[in-house]
Amino acid sequence: MADMTATSSGAAPQGLQTADGRPLKAALAASQARAKRRAFYLVAPLLAFILLTFVLPIGQLLTRSVSDPRFIENVDRSTGEVTPIMTGLRAWFKANAPGTEPDEAAYAALAQDLVLLAELRGQGDVGTRINYEAPGTRSLFTKTARKADDLEAPFKEAILDVDKDWADPVLWQAMRDASSRYTLNFYLAALDMTRDTDGNIVNVPEDRQVYLLLFKRTAILSVLITFTTLVLGFPVAYLLANLPLRYSNLLMILVLLPFWTSLLVRTTSWMVLLQSQGVINDLLVWAGIIGDDGRIQMIYNQMGTVIAMTHILLPFTVLPLYSVMRPIKPSYVRAARSLGATSWTAFRRVYLPQTVPGIGAGALLVFILAVGYYITPALVGGSSGQLISNLIAFHMQNSLNWSLAAALASLLLAGVLVLYWLYDRLVGIDNLKLG
Amino acid sequence: MALPTHADTLERVWHYTYLVICALIFLFLIAPIIIIIPLSFNSEPYFTFTEKMLSFDPTGYSMRWYDTLLTLGMSNPEAPRDTSWWADAWANATWIRAAKNSVIIGFFSTILATALGTLAALGLSRPEMPFRRTVMAVLISPMIVPIIITATGLFFFYSKTGLAGSYVGIIMAHATLGIPFVIITVTATLVGFDHSLSRAAASLGANPTTSFFKITMPLILPGVVSGALFAFVTSFDEVVVVLFVAAHDQQTIPRQMWAGIREQISPAILAVATILVIVSIGLLTAVELLRRRSEKMRGLSPG
Numbered sequence: 005m006a007d008m009t010a011t012s013s014g015a016a017p018q019g020l021q022t023a024d025g026r027p028l029k030a031a032l033a034a035s036q037a038r039a040k041r042r043a044f045y046l047v048a049p050l051l052a053f054i055l056l057t058f059v060l061p062i063g064q065l066l067t068r069s070v071s072d073p074r075f076i077e078n079v080d081r082s083t084g085e086v087t088p089i090m091t092g093l094r095a096w097f098k099a100n101a102p103g104t105e106p107d108e109a110a111y112a113a114l115a116q117d118l119v120l121l122a123e124l125r126g127q128g129d130v131g132t133r134i135n136y137e138a139p140g141t142r143s144l145f146t147k148t149a150r151k152a153d154d155l156e157a158p159f160k161e162a163i164l165d166v167d168k169d170w171a172d173p174v175l176w177q178a179m180r181d182a183s184s185r186y187t188l189n190f191y192l193a194a195l196d197m198t199r200d201t202d203g204n205i206v207n208v209p210e211d212r213q214v215y216l217l218l219f220k221r222t223a224i225l226s227v228l229i230t231f232t233t234l235v236l237g238f239p240v241a242y243l244l245a246n247l248p249l250r251y252s253n254l255l256m257i258l259v260l261l262p263f264w265t266s267l268l269v270r271t272t273s274w275m276v277l278l279q280s281q282g283v284i285n286d287l288l289v290w291a292g293i294i295g296d297d298g299r300i301q302m303i304y305n306q307m308g309t310v311i312a313m314t315h316i317l318l319p320f321t322v323l324p325l326y327s328v329m330r331p332i333k334p335s336y337v338r339a340a341r342s343l344g345a346t347s348w349t350a351f352r353r354v355y356l357p358q359t360v361p362g363i364g365a366g367a368l369l370v371f372i373l374a375v376g377y378y379i380t381p382a383l384v385g386g387s388s389g390q391l392i393s394n395l396i397a398f399h400m401q402n403s404l405n406w407s408l409a410a411a412l413a414s415l416l417l418a419g420v421l422v423l424y425w426l427y428d429r430l431v432g433i434d435n436l437k438l439g
Numbered sequence: 440m441a442l443p444t445h446a447d448t449l450e451r452v453w454h455y456t457y458l459v460i461c462a463l464i465f466l467f468l469i470a471p472i473i474i475i476i477p478l479s480f481n482s483e484p485y486f487t488f489t490e491k492m493l494s495f496d497p498t499g500y501s502m503r504w505y506d507t508l509l510t511l512g513m514s515n516p517e518a519p520r521d522t523s524w525w526a527d528a529w530a531n532a533t534w535i536r537a538a539k540n541s542v543i544i545g546f547f548s549t550i551l552a553t554a555l556g557t558l559a560a561l562g563l564s565r566p567e568m569p570f571r572r573t574v575m576a577v578l579i580s581p582m583i584v585p586i587i588i589t590a591t592g593l594f595f596f597y598s599k600t601g602l603a604g605s606y607v608g609i610i611m612a613h614a615t616l617g618i619p620f621v622i623i624t625v626t627a628t629l630v631g632f633d634h635s636l637s638r639a640a641a642s643l644g645a646n647p648t649t650s651f652f653k654i655t656m657p658l659i660l661p662g663v664v665s666g667a668l669f670a671f672v673t674s675f676d677e678v679v680v681v682l683f684v685a686a687h688d689q690q691t692i693p694r695q696m697w698a699g700i701r702e703q704i705s706p707a708i709l710a711v712a713t714i715l716v717i718v719s720i721g722l723l724t725a726v727e728l729l730r731r732r733s734e735k736m737r738g739l740s741p742g
Contacts, residue, residue, distance in 0.1 A: 040568070045562070046565075049558060057611045057612060061589070062589075240468075265719045266676045266693070268693050270472065272696070274471055281485070282487055376585020396588075410595075420583065
């Protein structure tokens, strides 16, 4: 190409040209740009759709994880009207440095803010918000707001008369934290950390740590599940890869049918099988392996989660292993045997190394799917088999601490995205196969 | 897989042990799905085989749990079973209403996912697509990101935009979850697509639209249809997003099952599960037939 331009530029000063007299280089560039644009236009509608229904909601989640404005504004449940609240107290916080002893002005501002709060019936929301940072303070707000109209100067004494807990420096620190729109406190809480009265970050006492424990459990159980799916998936994939296609296609149905069956159906069947009055226990009692009073508790604990999730995720290991094993030529192993290797050595030194890409792809995919599992642990996990997803759902639906749920979800998301990036680097998402 | 003639005793023993191990793993895979089918015909409200069932006594079996699927929620289940009884069941029975919702949501989200996904897959499989890898990673991510995170994000987003509790919201969410499957299956079909066919069509005077519908579409159709089936199954089986963003009266089959399992599990759940297993057997068969057809068309048939 370069040679052609060089020689032709000697003959014609404008360089090589197309039939309609444009320089070839420019025409080529224009046509390539057009092809690029065409390809992009085909993808554009879906990209816009995914941005709207997926990326934007994830963005909302991230925003929520650093912000809970219930101390700053009150939203009317029926009209959706937003009213700024706690304005007096927030102004006082702004004017005074952290750690300042709350004076009469502070209490006066608080009393005034409580009057507005009682009018809006927003004391419950504010109390809940502060309760996250300083546990056990919700009732202070509801109780004092009810009497807000009767409070008279000097306000400090009047408020402390209602409840002396108002003097607690932890509470004032919590209100100061809550008066800024953005905060990292939910991430701290999600990592079992908190701020002491001086604003230093400290670990919460060991007996009150919840989240780190659950992150750890999620990781350990996911590794265990990945390992069991590999142990069970490898022999099956090997068998399928070495049978003639007409048989392996038939047996493959046994792997694909669970893959196509509803997750809830599979979880339900494990509940039926593993219950203490269920099929497996009945079978064991009938066979005389265990006594009728010695039925094994296999469900509503970690064992239930591991068994059911291994079953559900097994096809995700078998399929990549199979697609890696199928093209491996048997002649390599035969060559190793003919050179004197035992069958075990030939397998270990010659066959196994060739399956490593499949093992990696399957293991990584199963691990990624396992850390985010929700439905199965929720139904068969009992309390000891719950994973981090279940805690996120708990904070969304029961405790209604949405910002903490969002912070936990963001941490989980960060972990999953790192693994996803790794998967794309090592395996490539183009190689993801579904049967 | 056949045992070589020169194998020694140890190798023989290991070979048969290995086959037994494989059989057990296949049993582990398939038994949980098969076992619920006979149990759903149990005449007693138990989750195990009664003695009558084991001795194949006909009184041990009954259709009563399938009957509850029809009668639950009806205004007058005791009436004689004539046309008005069936009309009542069609309009009021809880499970039938859930099934109707599931089918409506599944149908529209499948259409949306398949149309957008196929178009995008066509673009993604062109070599000149800019940022191909990144775009692909973004489009596949709904499959990888834990469903609880997607559902939480959608909950915040929908409650701000007023899409919460609407069919449009659920359909859009389910389409998002189904799109990765469509993209994966359609791009896999397009890998084997011979682009000189479209060029031949163009040289014979077909415009891009004609060439797409006459040449490309018939060849990638099996991939598109299996992608659509995947998307439908994803929506039909999805419960977490529905729990987070749907209104109380928007029941779907999985949501109804979820409630049934959590509150009080009765063999009626097993009857639903059996029906769903039969549906998935049908879908799997369809996908397998499509795959073979596609391989045959592209000359990859194993014979």
